[in-house]
Amino acid sequence: EAQVTQNPRYLITVTGKKLTVTCSQNMNHEYMSWYRQDPGLGLRQIYYSMNVEVTDKGDVPEGYKVSRKEKRNFPLILESPSPNQTSLYFCASSDGANYGYTFGSGTRLTVV
Amino acid sequence: KQEVTQIPAALSVPEGENLVLNCSFTDSAIYNLQWFRQDPGKGLTSLLLIQSSQREQTSGRLNASLDKSSGRSTLYIAASQPGDSATYLCAVEYGNKLVFGAGTILRVKS
Numbered sequence: 031e032a033q034v035t036q037n038p039r040y041l042i043t044v045t046g047k048k049l050t051v052t053c054s055q056n057m058n059h060e061y062m063s064w065y066r067q068d069p070g071l072g073l074r075q076i077y078y079s080m081n082v083e084v085t086d087k088g089d090v091p092e093g094y095k096v097s098r099k100e101k102r103n104f105p106l107i108l109e110s111p112s113p114n115q116t117s118l119y120f121c122a123s124s125d126g127a128n129y130g131y132t133f134g135s136g137t138r139l140t141v142v
Numbered sequence: 143k144q145e146v147t148q149i150p151a152a153l154s155v156p157e158g159e160n161l162v163l164n165c166s167f168t169d170s171a172i173y174n175l176q177w178f179r180q181d182p183g184k185g186l187t188s189l190l191l192i193q194s195s196q197r198e199q200t201s202g203r204l205n206a207s208l209d210k211s212s213g214r215s216t217l218y219i220a221a222s223q224p225g226d227s228a229t230y231l232c233a234v235e236y237g238n239k240l241v242f243g244a245g246t247i248l249r250v251k252s
Contacts, residue, residue: 072244086238129191131233131235131240133187135184138183
């Protein structure tokens with residue numbers, strides 16, 4: 031089954047403790063991206079990647095890092111999480127034009 | 143600035159009604175437009191993708207149209223069912239990102 035898999039689904043952590051949210055896709059898509067969803071602000075892009083070793087900032091990149099060492103994986107790294115990064119995070123991949131975006135099931139992150 | 147607006151913000155209808163959700167966008171230089179469904183606390187499920195060269199797409203009881211020149215898309219849901227209750231999101235693809243509307247919260251009453 032074609033899918034984007036995120037882990038973990040839920041995470042509660044403390045301020046300053048580094049964490050990584052993993053994302054993997056099995057569709058051989060070159061394009062992958064991360065979004066966060068917040069009440070009243072909707073979905074906003076954090077980072078995206080056009081291919082292996084090619085990443086760029088989205089609209090809200092502050093406090094986040096990403097890497098793309100393999101085509102299928104695109105982890106989101108929070109090196110020093112803060113409470114304002116409490117949010118619902120989604121990873122997505124795309125084939126570029128024909129089938130649109132496929133989203134993962136989301137990771138609900140709470141930073142206390 | 144690229145903005146996407148969805149109207150209405152919320153909609154409550156009795157089962158069986160046909161309904162229309164509206165989406166408008168400020169920048170007509172789009173690649174694609176995609177409609178998603180989101181259940182509370184869940185992920186995004188793709189409903190329909192309309193490429194910029196297309197005018198409409200259909201899937202079952204759903205029909206989506208696109209008018210690039212006027213910056214509008216509509217999602218038509220025929221014979222609504224309680225299972226259609228969810229938030230419907232319109233997303234416009236510009237280059238390397240999707241710009242989302244705030245969504246329409248739909249409730250279908252049985």
